[in-house]
Amino acid sequence: MASSIFHFVLLFLLTFSSSRVQSHEQGYIRAEISNKGLEFLKDLLIEKAESSLVPLELPNIEKHVKIPIVGTVQMVLSDITIERIHVTSSTLKSGDSGIVIDVSGSTANLSTNWKYSYSTWLLPIAFSDKGSATVQVEGLEVGLTLSLKTLEGSLKLSLLECGCYVNDISINLDGGASWLYQGLVDAFEGKISSAVEDAVPKKIKESIVKLDSLLQSLPKEVPVTNIAALNITFIDDPELSESSLDLEINGLLSAKDEFMLSSKYHSLRDSFFCKEADKMVKFSFHEDVLKSASSVYFEANKMHWLLDKAPDQSLLNTAGWRFIVPQLYKKYPNHDMNLNLSVSSPPIIEVDKQQIRVKVPLDVVIDVLDVDEVIPVLCISVDAVSSSGENSKFGLLQVISTSMSAEISRNAVTGSVKLNDFTMSLNWSKVGDLHMRLIQILMSTTLKTVILPYVNLKLSKGFQLPAFHGYELLDAQIVCKDSWIVICSDVSSV
Template sequence: MPVKISDNGGASVQVEGMEVGLTLGLENQEGSLKLLLKHCGCYVKDISIKLDGGASWLYQGMIDAFEGKIESAVENAITKKLEEGISRLDSFLQSLPKFLPVDDKASLNVTFVNDPLLTKSSIGFEINGLFVERKMTLVSNNHHKNLQSLVFCADSSKMLGIALDEAVFNSASALYYNAKFMQWIVEKIPDQSLLNTAGWRFIVPQLYKKYPNDDMNLNISLSSPPIIEISDGKADGIIYSDLIIDVLETGKVIPVACISLVIHASGSVRIEGNNLAGNMRLDNFAMSLKWSNIGSLRMYLIQPVMWTIIQTVFLPYANAHLREGLPLPIIHGFTLRNAEIIFSNSKLTICSNVTYAKALDLSL
């Protein structure tokens, strides 16, 4: 007959003098971060396993006999788990996107440039940071100087610092300009009387005389990419625009004059989630007659009209897009918190803490 044997008891385990050592390397590999495990080891000085209850006197002898092998097995198991964890973290870093979509026209090139800069308390990364066409998939070969210093934040307790050179903003400006995004036809404005020749009869009499009581529209386009300049404490923009006055007569669009504008604006920026949003206001503008099919124009009479159009049409249109913001290079799942924005010579710096909605999934 089979004999059933059972036993029960308890055990306590005490580990003394455990040391774990890791030596890691972090380098740029074709625009991605490569995490290298150079050394990994675990040392256990002593493991004490005490059994009680049942036939613990029998098992205790076996445990004591294999104590050295148990210590070695624990050291190997911990080392293996560390190696697996580093491998998963490396896979996660390798999987970070090289381009962040902004909209259907543009992406932000976030490929890493140069090797990270390591200090005792922080890691500095340099990314390409320029805006490229959405369809572009090749990494830019633009030359970058070696990263000389980390982003400076006056509040050293901030967890993250991001420095954006004005070249980043000007790359976005050039991209949207080349995509023909910076042109539009204005058919409705707050003062709708300005879109009828009757509203111009005392400003440009010959326009009203030639096209009495005809509706009009304004064809606005930029003649070159806007220029963004960042200096201590502020950001400024220079916008070169052409405004064509069109008369709508019996189903035809008749261009009658073109006025060139040079608009000087100052801007403010703020953080919206993980986006850098902005707003601009008019400082001053200059204007000149580019061409006319209705004779010479008295520009000093037209200037107040242009001021009204810039303030009520041009700037609201531009600010509607600026409010949407541009994405900052933040790892998915993290959100900026209590961010500060600092303007310096040709550079905008964001110093912030971060929060995350959930732990990073490294089980790749």
């Protein structure tokens, strides 16, 4: 079975389970798949199964028929192969013991070779003939019941029941004196039907066993960058209702090979409605996912930036500061400067109604460039409160205020940050006392014209959402509320 088919079937099976086992853990990332999404996945599975189940070889069939005067005729069908299966109707529903998938009204095409031989007391020689045949199966029905449960953070897949039934079958011979033996070969219809009814469930069972093995081998964390990994252990069994299916994973980021301990949070009790209610999938991300990522990058010393260019380059020269910090200009006249930015502690992140509020404790060290020497001259601490609109125009940046709603389209998540307010204090200075009120005015200008444009430039590059085996999000929307970021979307082929 092809690897790509395995992944499609795996994606489908990840969505099903017969019951929900309560757990004391919580999932920080949740996926909700609507009936529309389940139908999409079901149809995708059926489409792949039509090709993955074939060619399917059946055992040889042999039969002896006694004919008056002629004697005993030996007939053999060999190289029996199901070459094509076409599904015309299928349904999915929740049963008492699991998820039930019914396939009905389907057809199958088989090919085979036939041979007969007999001898009679009337003549001293044996007679034989051979040829090929095509078999058409009508009204093929397949039913299976699946169970998917969470076991130690992984998924355990089981096939509870599987059955197959053939309603009608017709055999057409070719070669030899086929017209003469058509009536005899029709006697094989029952055995061919039984062979199909035995082979199809066996093939499905083998596939489920392989898929279960694949599920058990999946890692429990996925590298996101060279320093961070996403905890993808499953929390509770998937839950299926009349309108959707819910999945939960831990979803917190940690340094590679170091799982983070979960904390309690306000549960997602209320439903989130996107503009289009009938979306295939809905992903919910708790603010703690962002906090865990922030913590990992802070501990890895990745929240440090050096600014040496600005839209207004005078802000990075002592001449631009001569009236505010006269001692700086007097000591280093017309010297270029760098702004050395370091986050002093993990940012505080809160998801509110249609906005993400971030409080960043930032140390800004001003470096003077003197010939080949970089001289730190003063350090200012800034507690900046900003809001980020995850305005994910998938490839197109749109700067938004905290009052604007976010959007998603195409294949990259971008964002923008707008400054709401900030406070500042002087940590140390090598150029004497400063007029902090004037410094705050200048720093406000610097934040708005230098630092935030720099940050937004980085965010404008976006975060590419990888396609899943040729499929991506379509017409996605974002809703932010009560500590959760919710993305509603359809799915389409790339």
